[in-house]
Amino acid sequence: MMAARPVTPRDAASLVLLRRGPDGPEVLLGRRAGRHRFLPNLYAFPGGRLDAEDRSETSINLLKYNDDFLRKHVAGDRRTATALAVAALRETWEETGIALGPVAAGRLRPDLARLTYLCRAITPAESPIRFHARFFLCDVTGLPVTLGGSGELLDLGFRPLPAARRLPVADITEFVLDQLATLGPDLRPDRHAFWRYRLGKPLIRWAKAAPDGGSR
Numbered sequence: 001m002m003a004a005r006p007v008t009p010r011d012a013a014s015l016v017l018l019r020r021g022p023d024g025p026e027v028l029l030g031r032r033a034g035r036h037r038f039l040p041n042l043y044a045f046p047g048g049r050l051d052a053e054d055r056s057e058t059s060i061n062l063l064k065y066n067d068d069f070l071r072k073h074v075a076g077d078r079r080t081a082t083a084l085a086v087a088a089l090r091e092t093w094e095e096t097g098i099a100l101g102p103v104a105a106g107r108l109r110p111d112l113a114r115l116t117y118l119c120r121a122i123t124p125a126e127s128p129i130r131f132h133a134r135f136f137l138c139d140v141t142g143l144p145v146t147l148g149g150s151g152e153l154l155d156l157g158f159r160p161l162p163a164a165r166r167l168p169v170a171d172i173t174e175f176v177l178d179q180l181a182t183l184g185p186d187l188r189p190d191r192h193a194f195w196r197y198r199l200g201k202p203l204i205r206w207a208k209a210a211p212d213g214g215s216r
Helices: 067-073 078-096 161-165 171-180
Strands: 010-021 024-032 047-049 116-122 131-139 153-160 191-198 201-208
Touching: 010 078, 010 153, 010 171, 024 078, 024 161, 024 171, 047 078, 047 131, 067 078, 078 131, 078 153, 116 171, 153 161, 161 171, 171 191, 171 201
Parallel strands: 010 131, 116 191
Antiparallel strands: 010 024, 010 047, 024 153, 116 131, 191 201
């Protein structure tokens, strides 16, 4: 019997929301309900797959990265990279109620200027549901934050990094949490990971961040 052909990963994006707490950085996580086919009952960052509408959404500010950086590290072209950032903010607004950008007539107009690119990961080939997820980072320290959203993420809240590490999470989420613990006071990464799997084991390729942070 022939082996099943691996599922093609779908483009997706997640947003890691950080704020400076009294005991160090705090990160927003919520638990995915048991009815979910993907990562049920695990804690995760807000995020989801790229929708067609994300490609046509008009943001009020662009990503702070040059085209070459976006093509090499986020997606094959600026338009797709921008759409992924839009997806990260849209999903975050839907799942948590946090709007990074103005909302009018029930629609978020995303502000991409606050985002920092963190890393990307592809689900294992043997998984029946696969995503090529890009992780963006946003410091929301001092911003008015009221949690709400669709209820897709349960037990939603900001947690100090040590407490977040003790929650049941997927291996890529654990990896991202470990990376957050290495960030300096400016909360900017000095390198970016590409997390994949080979023969069921994680394979990580690192790329150095642009010297100027990729700013335009």
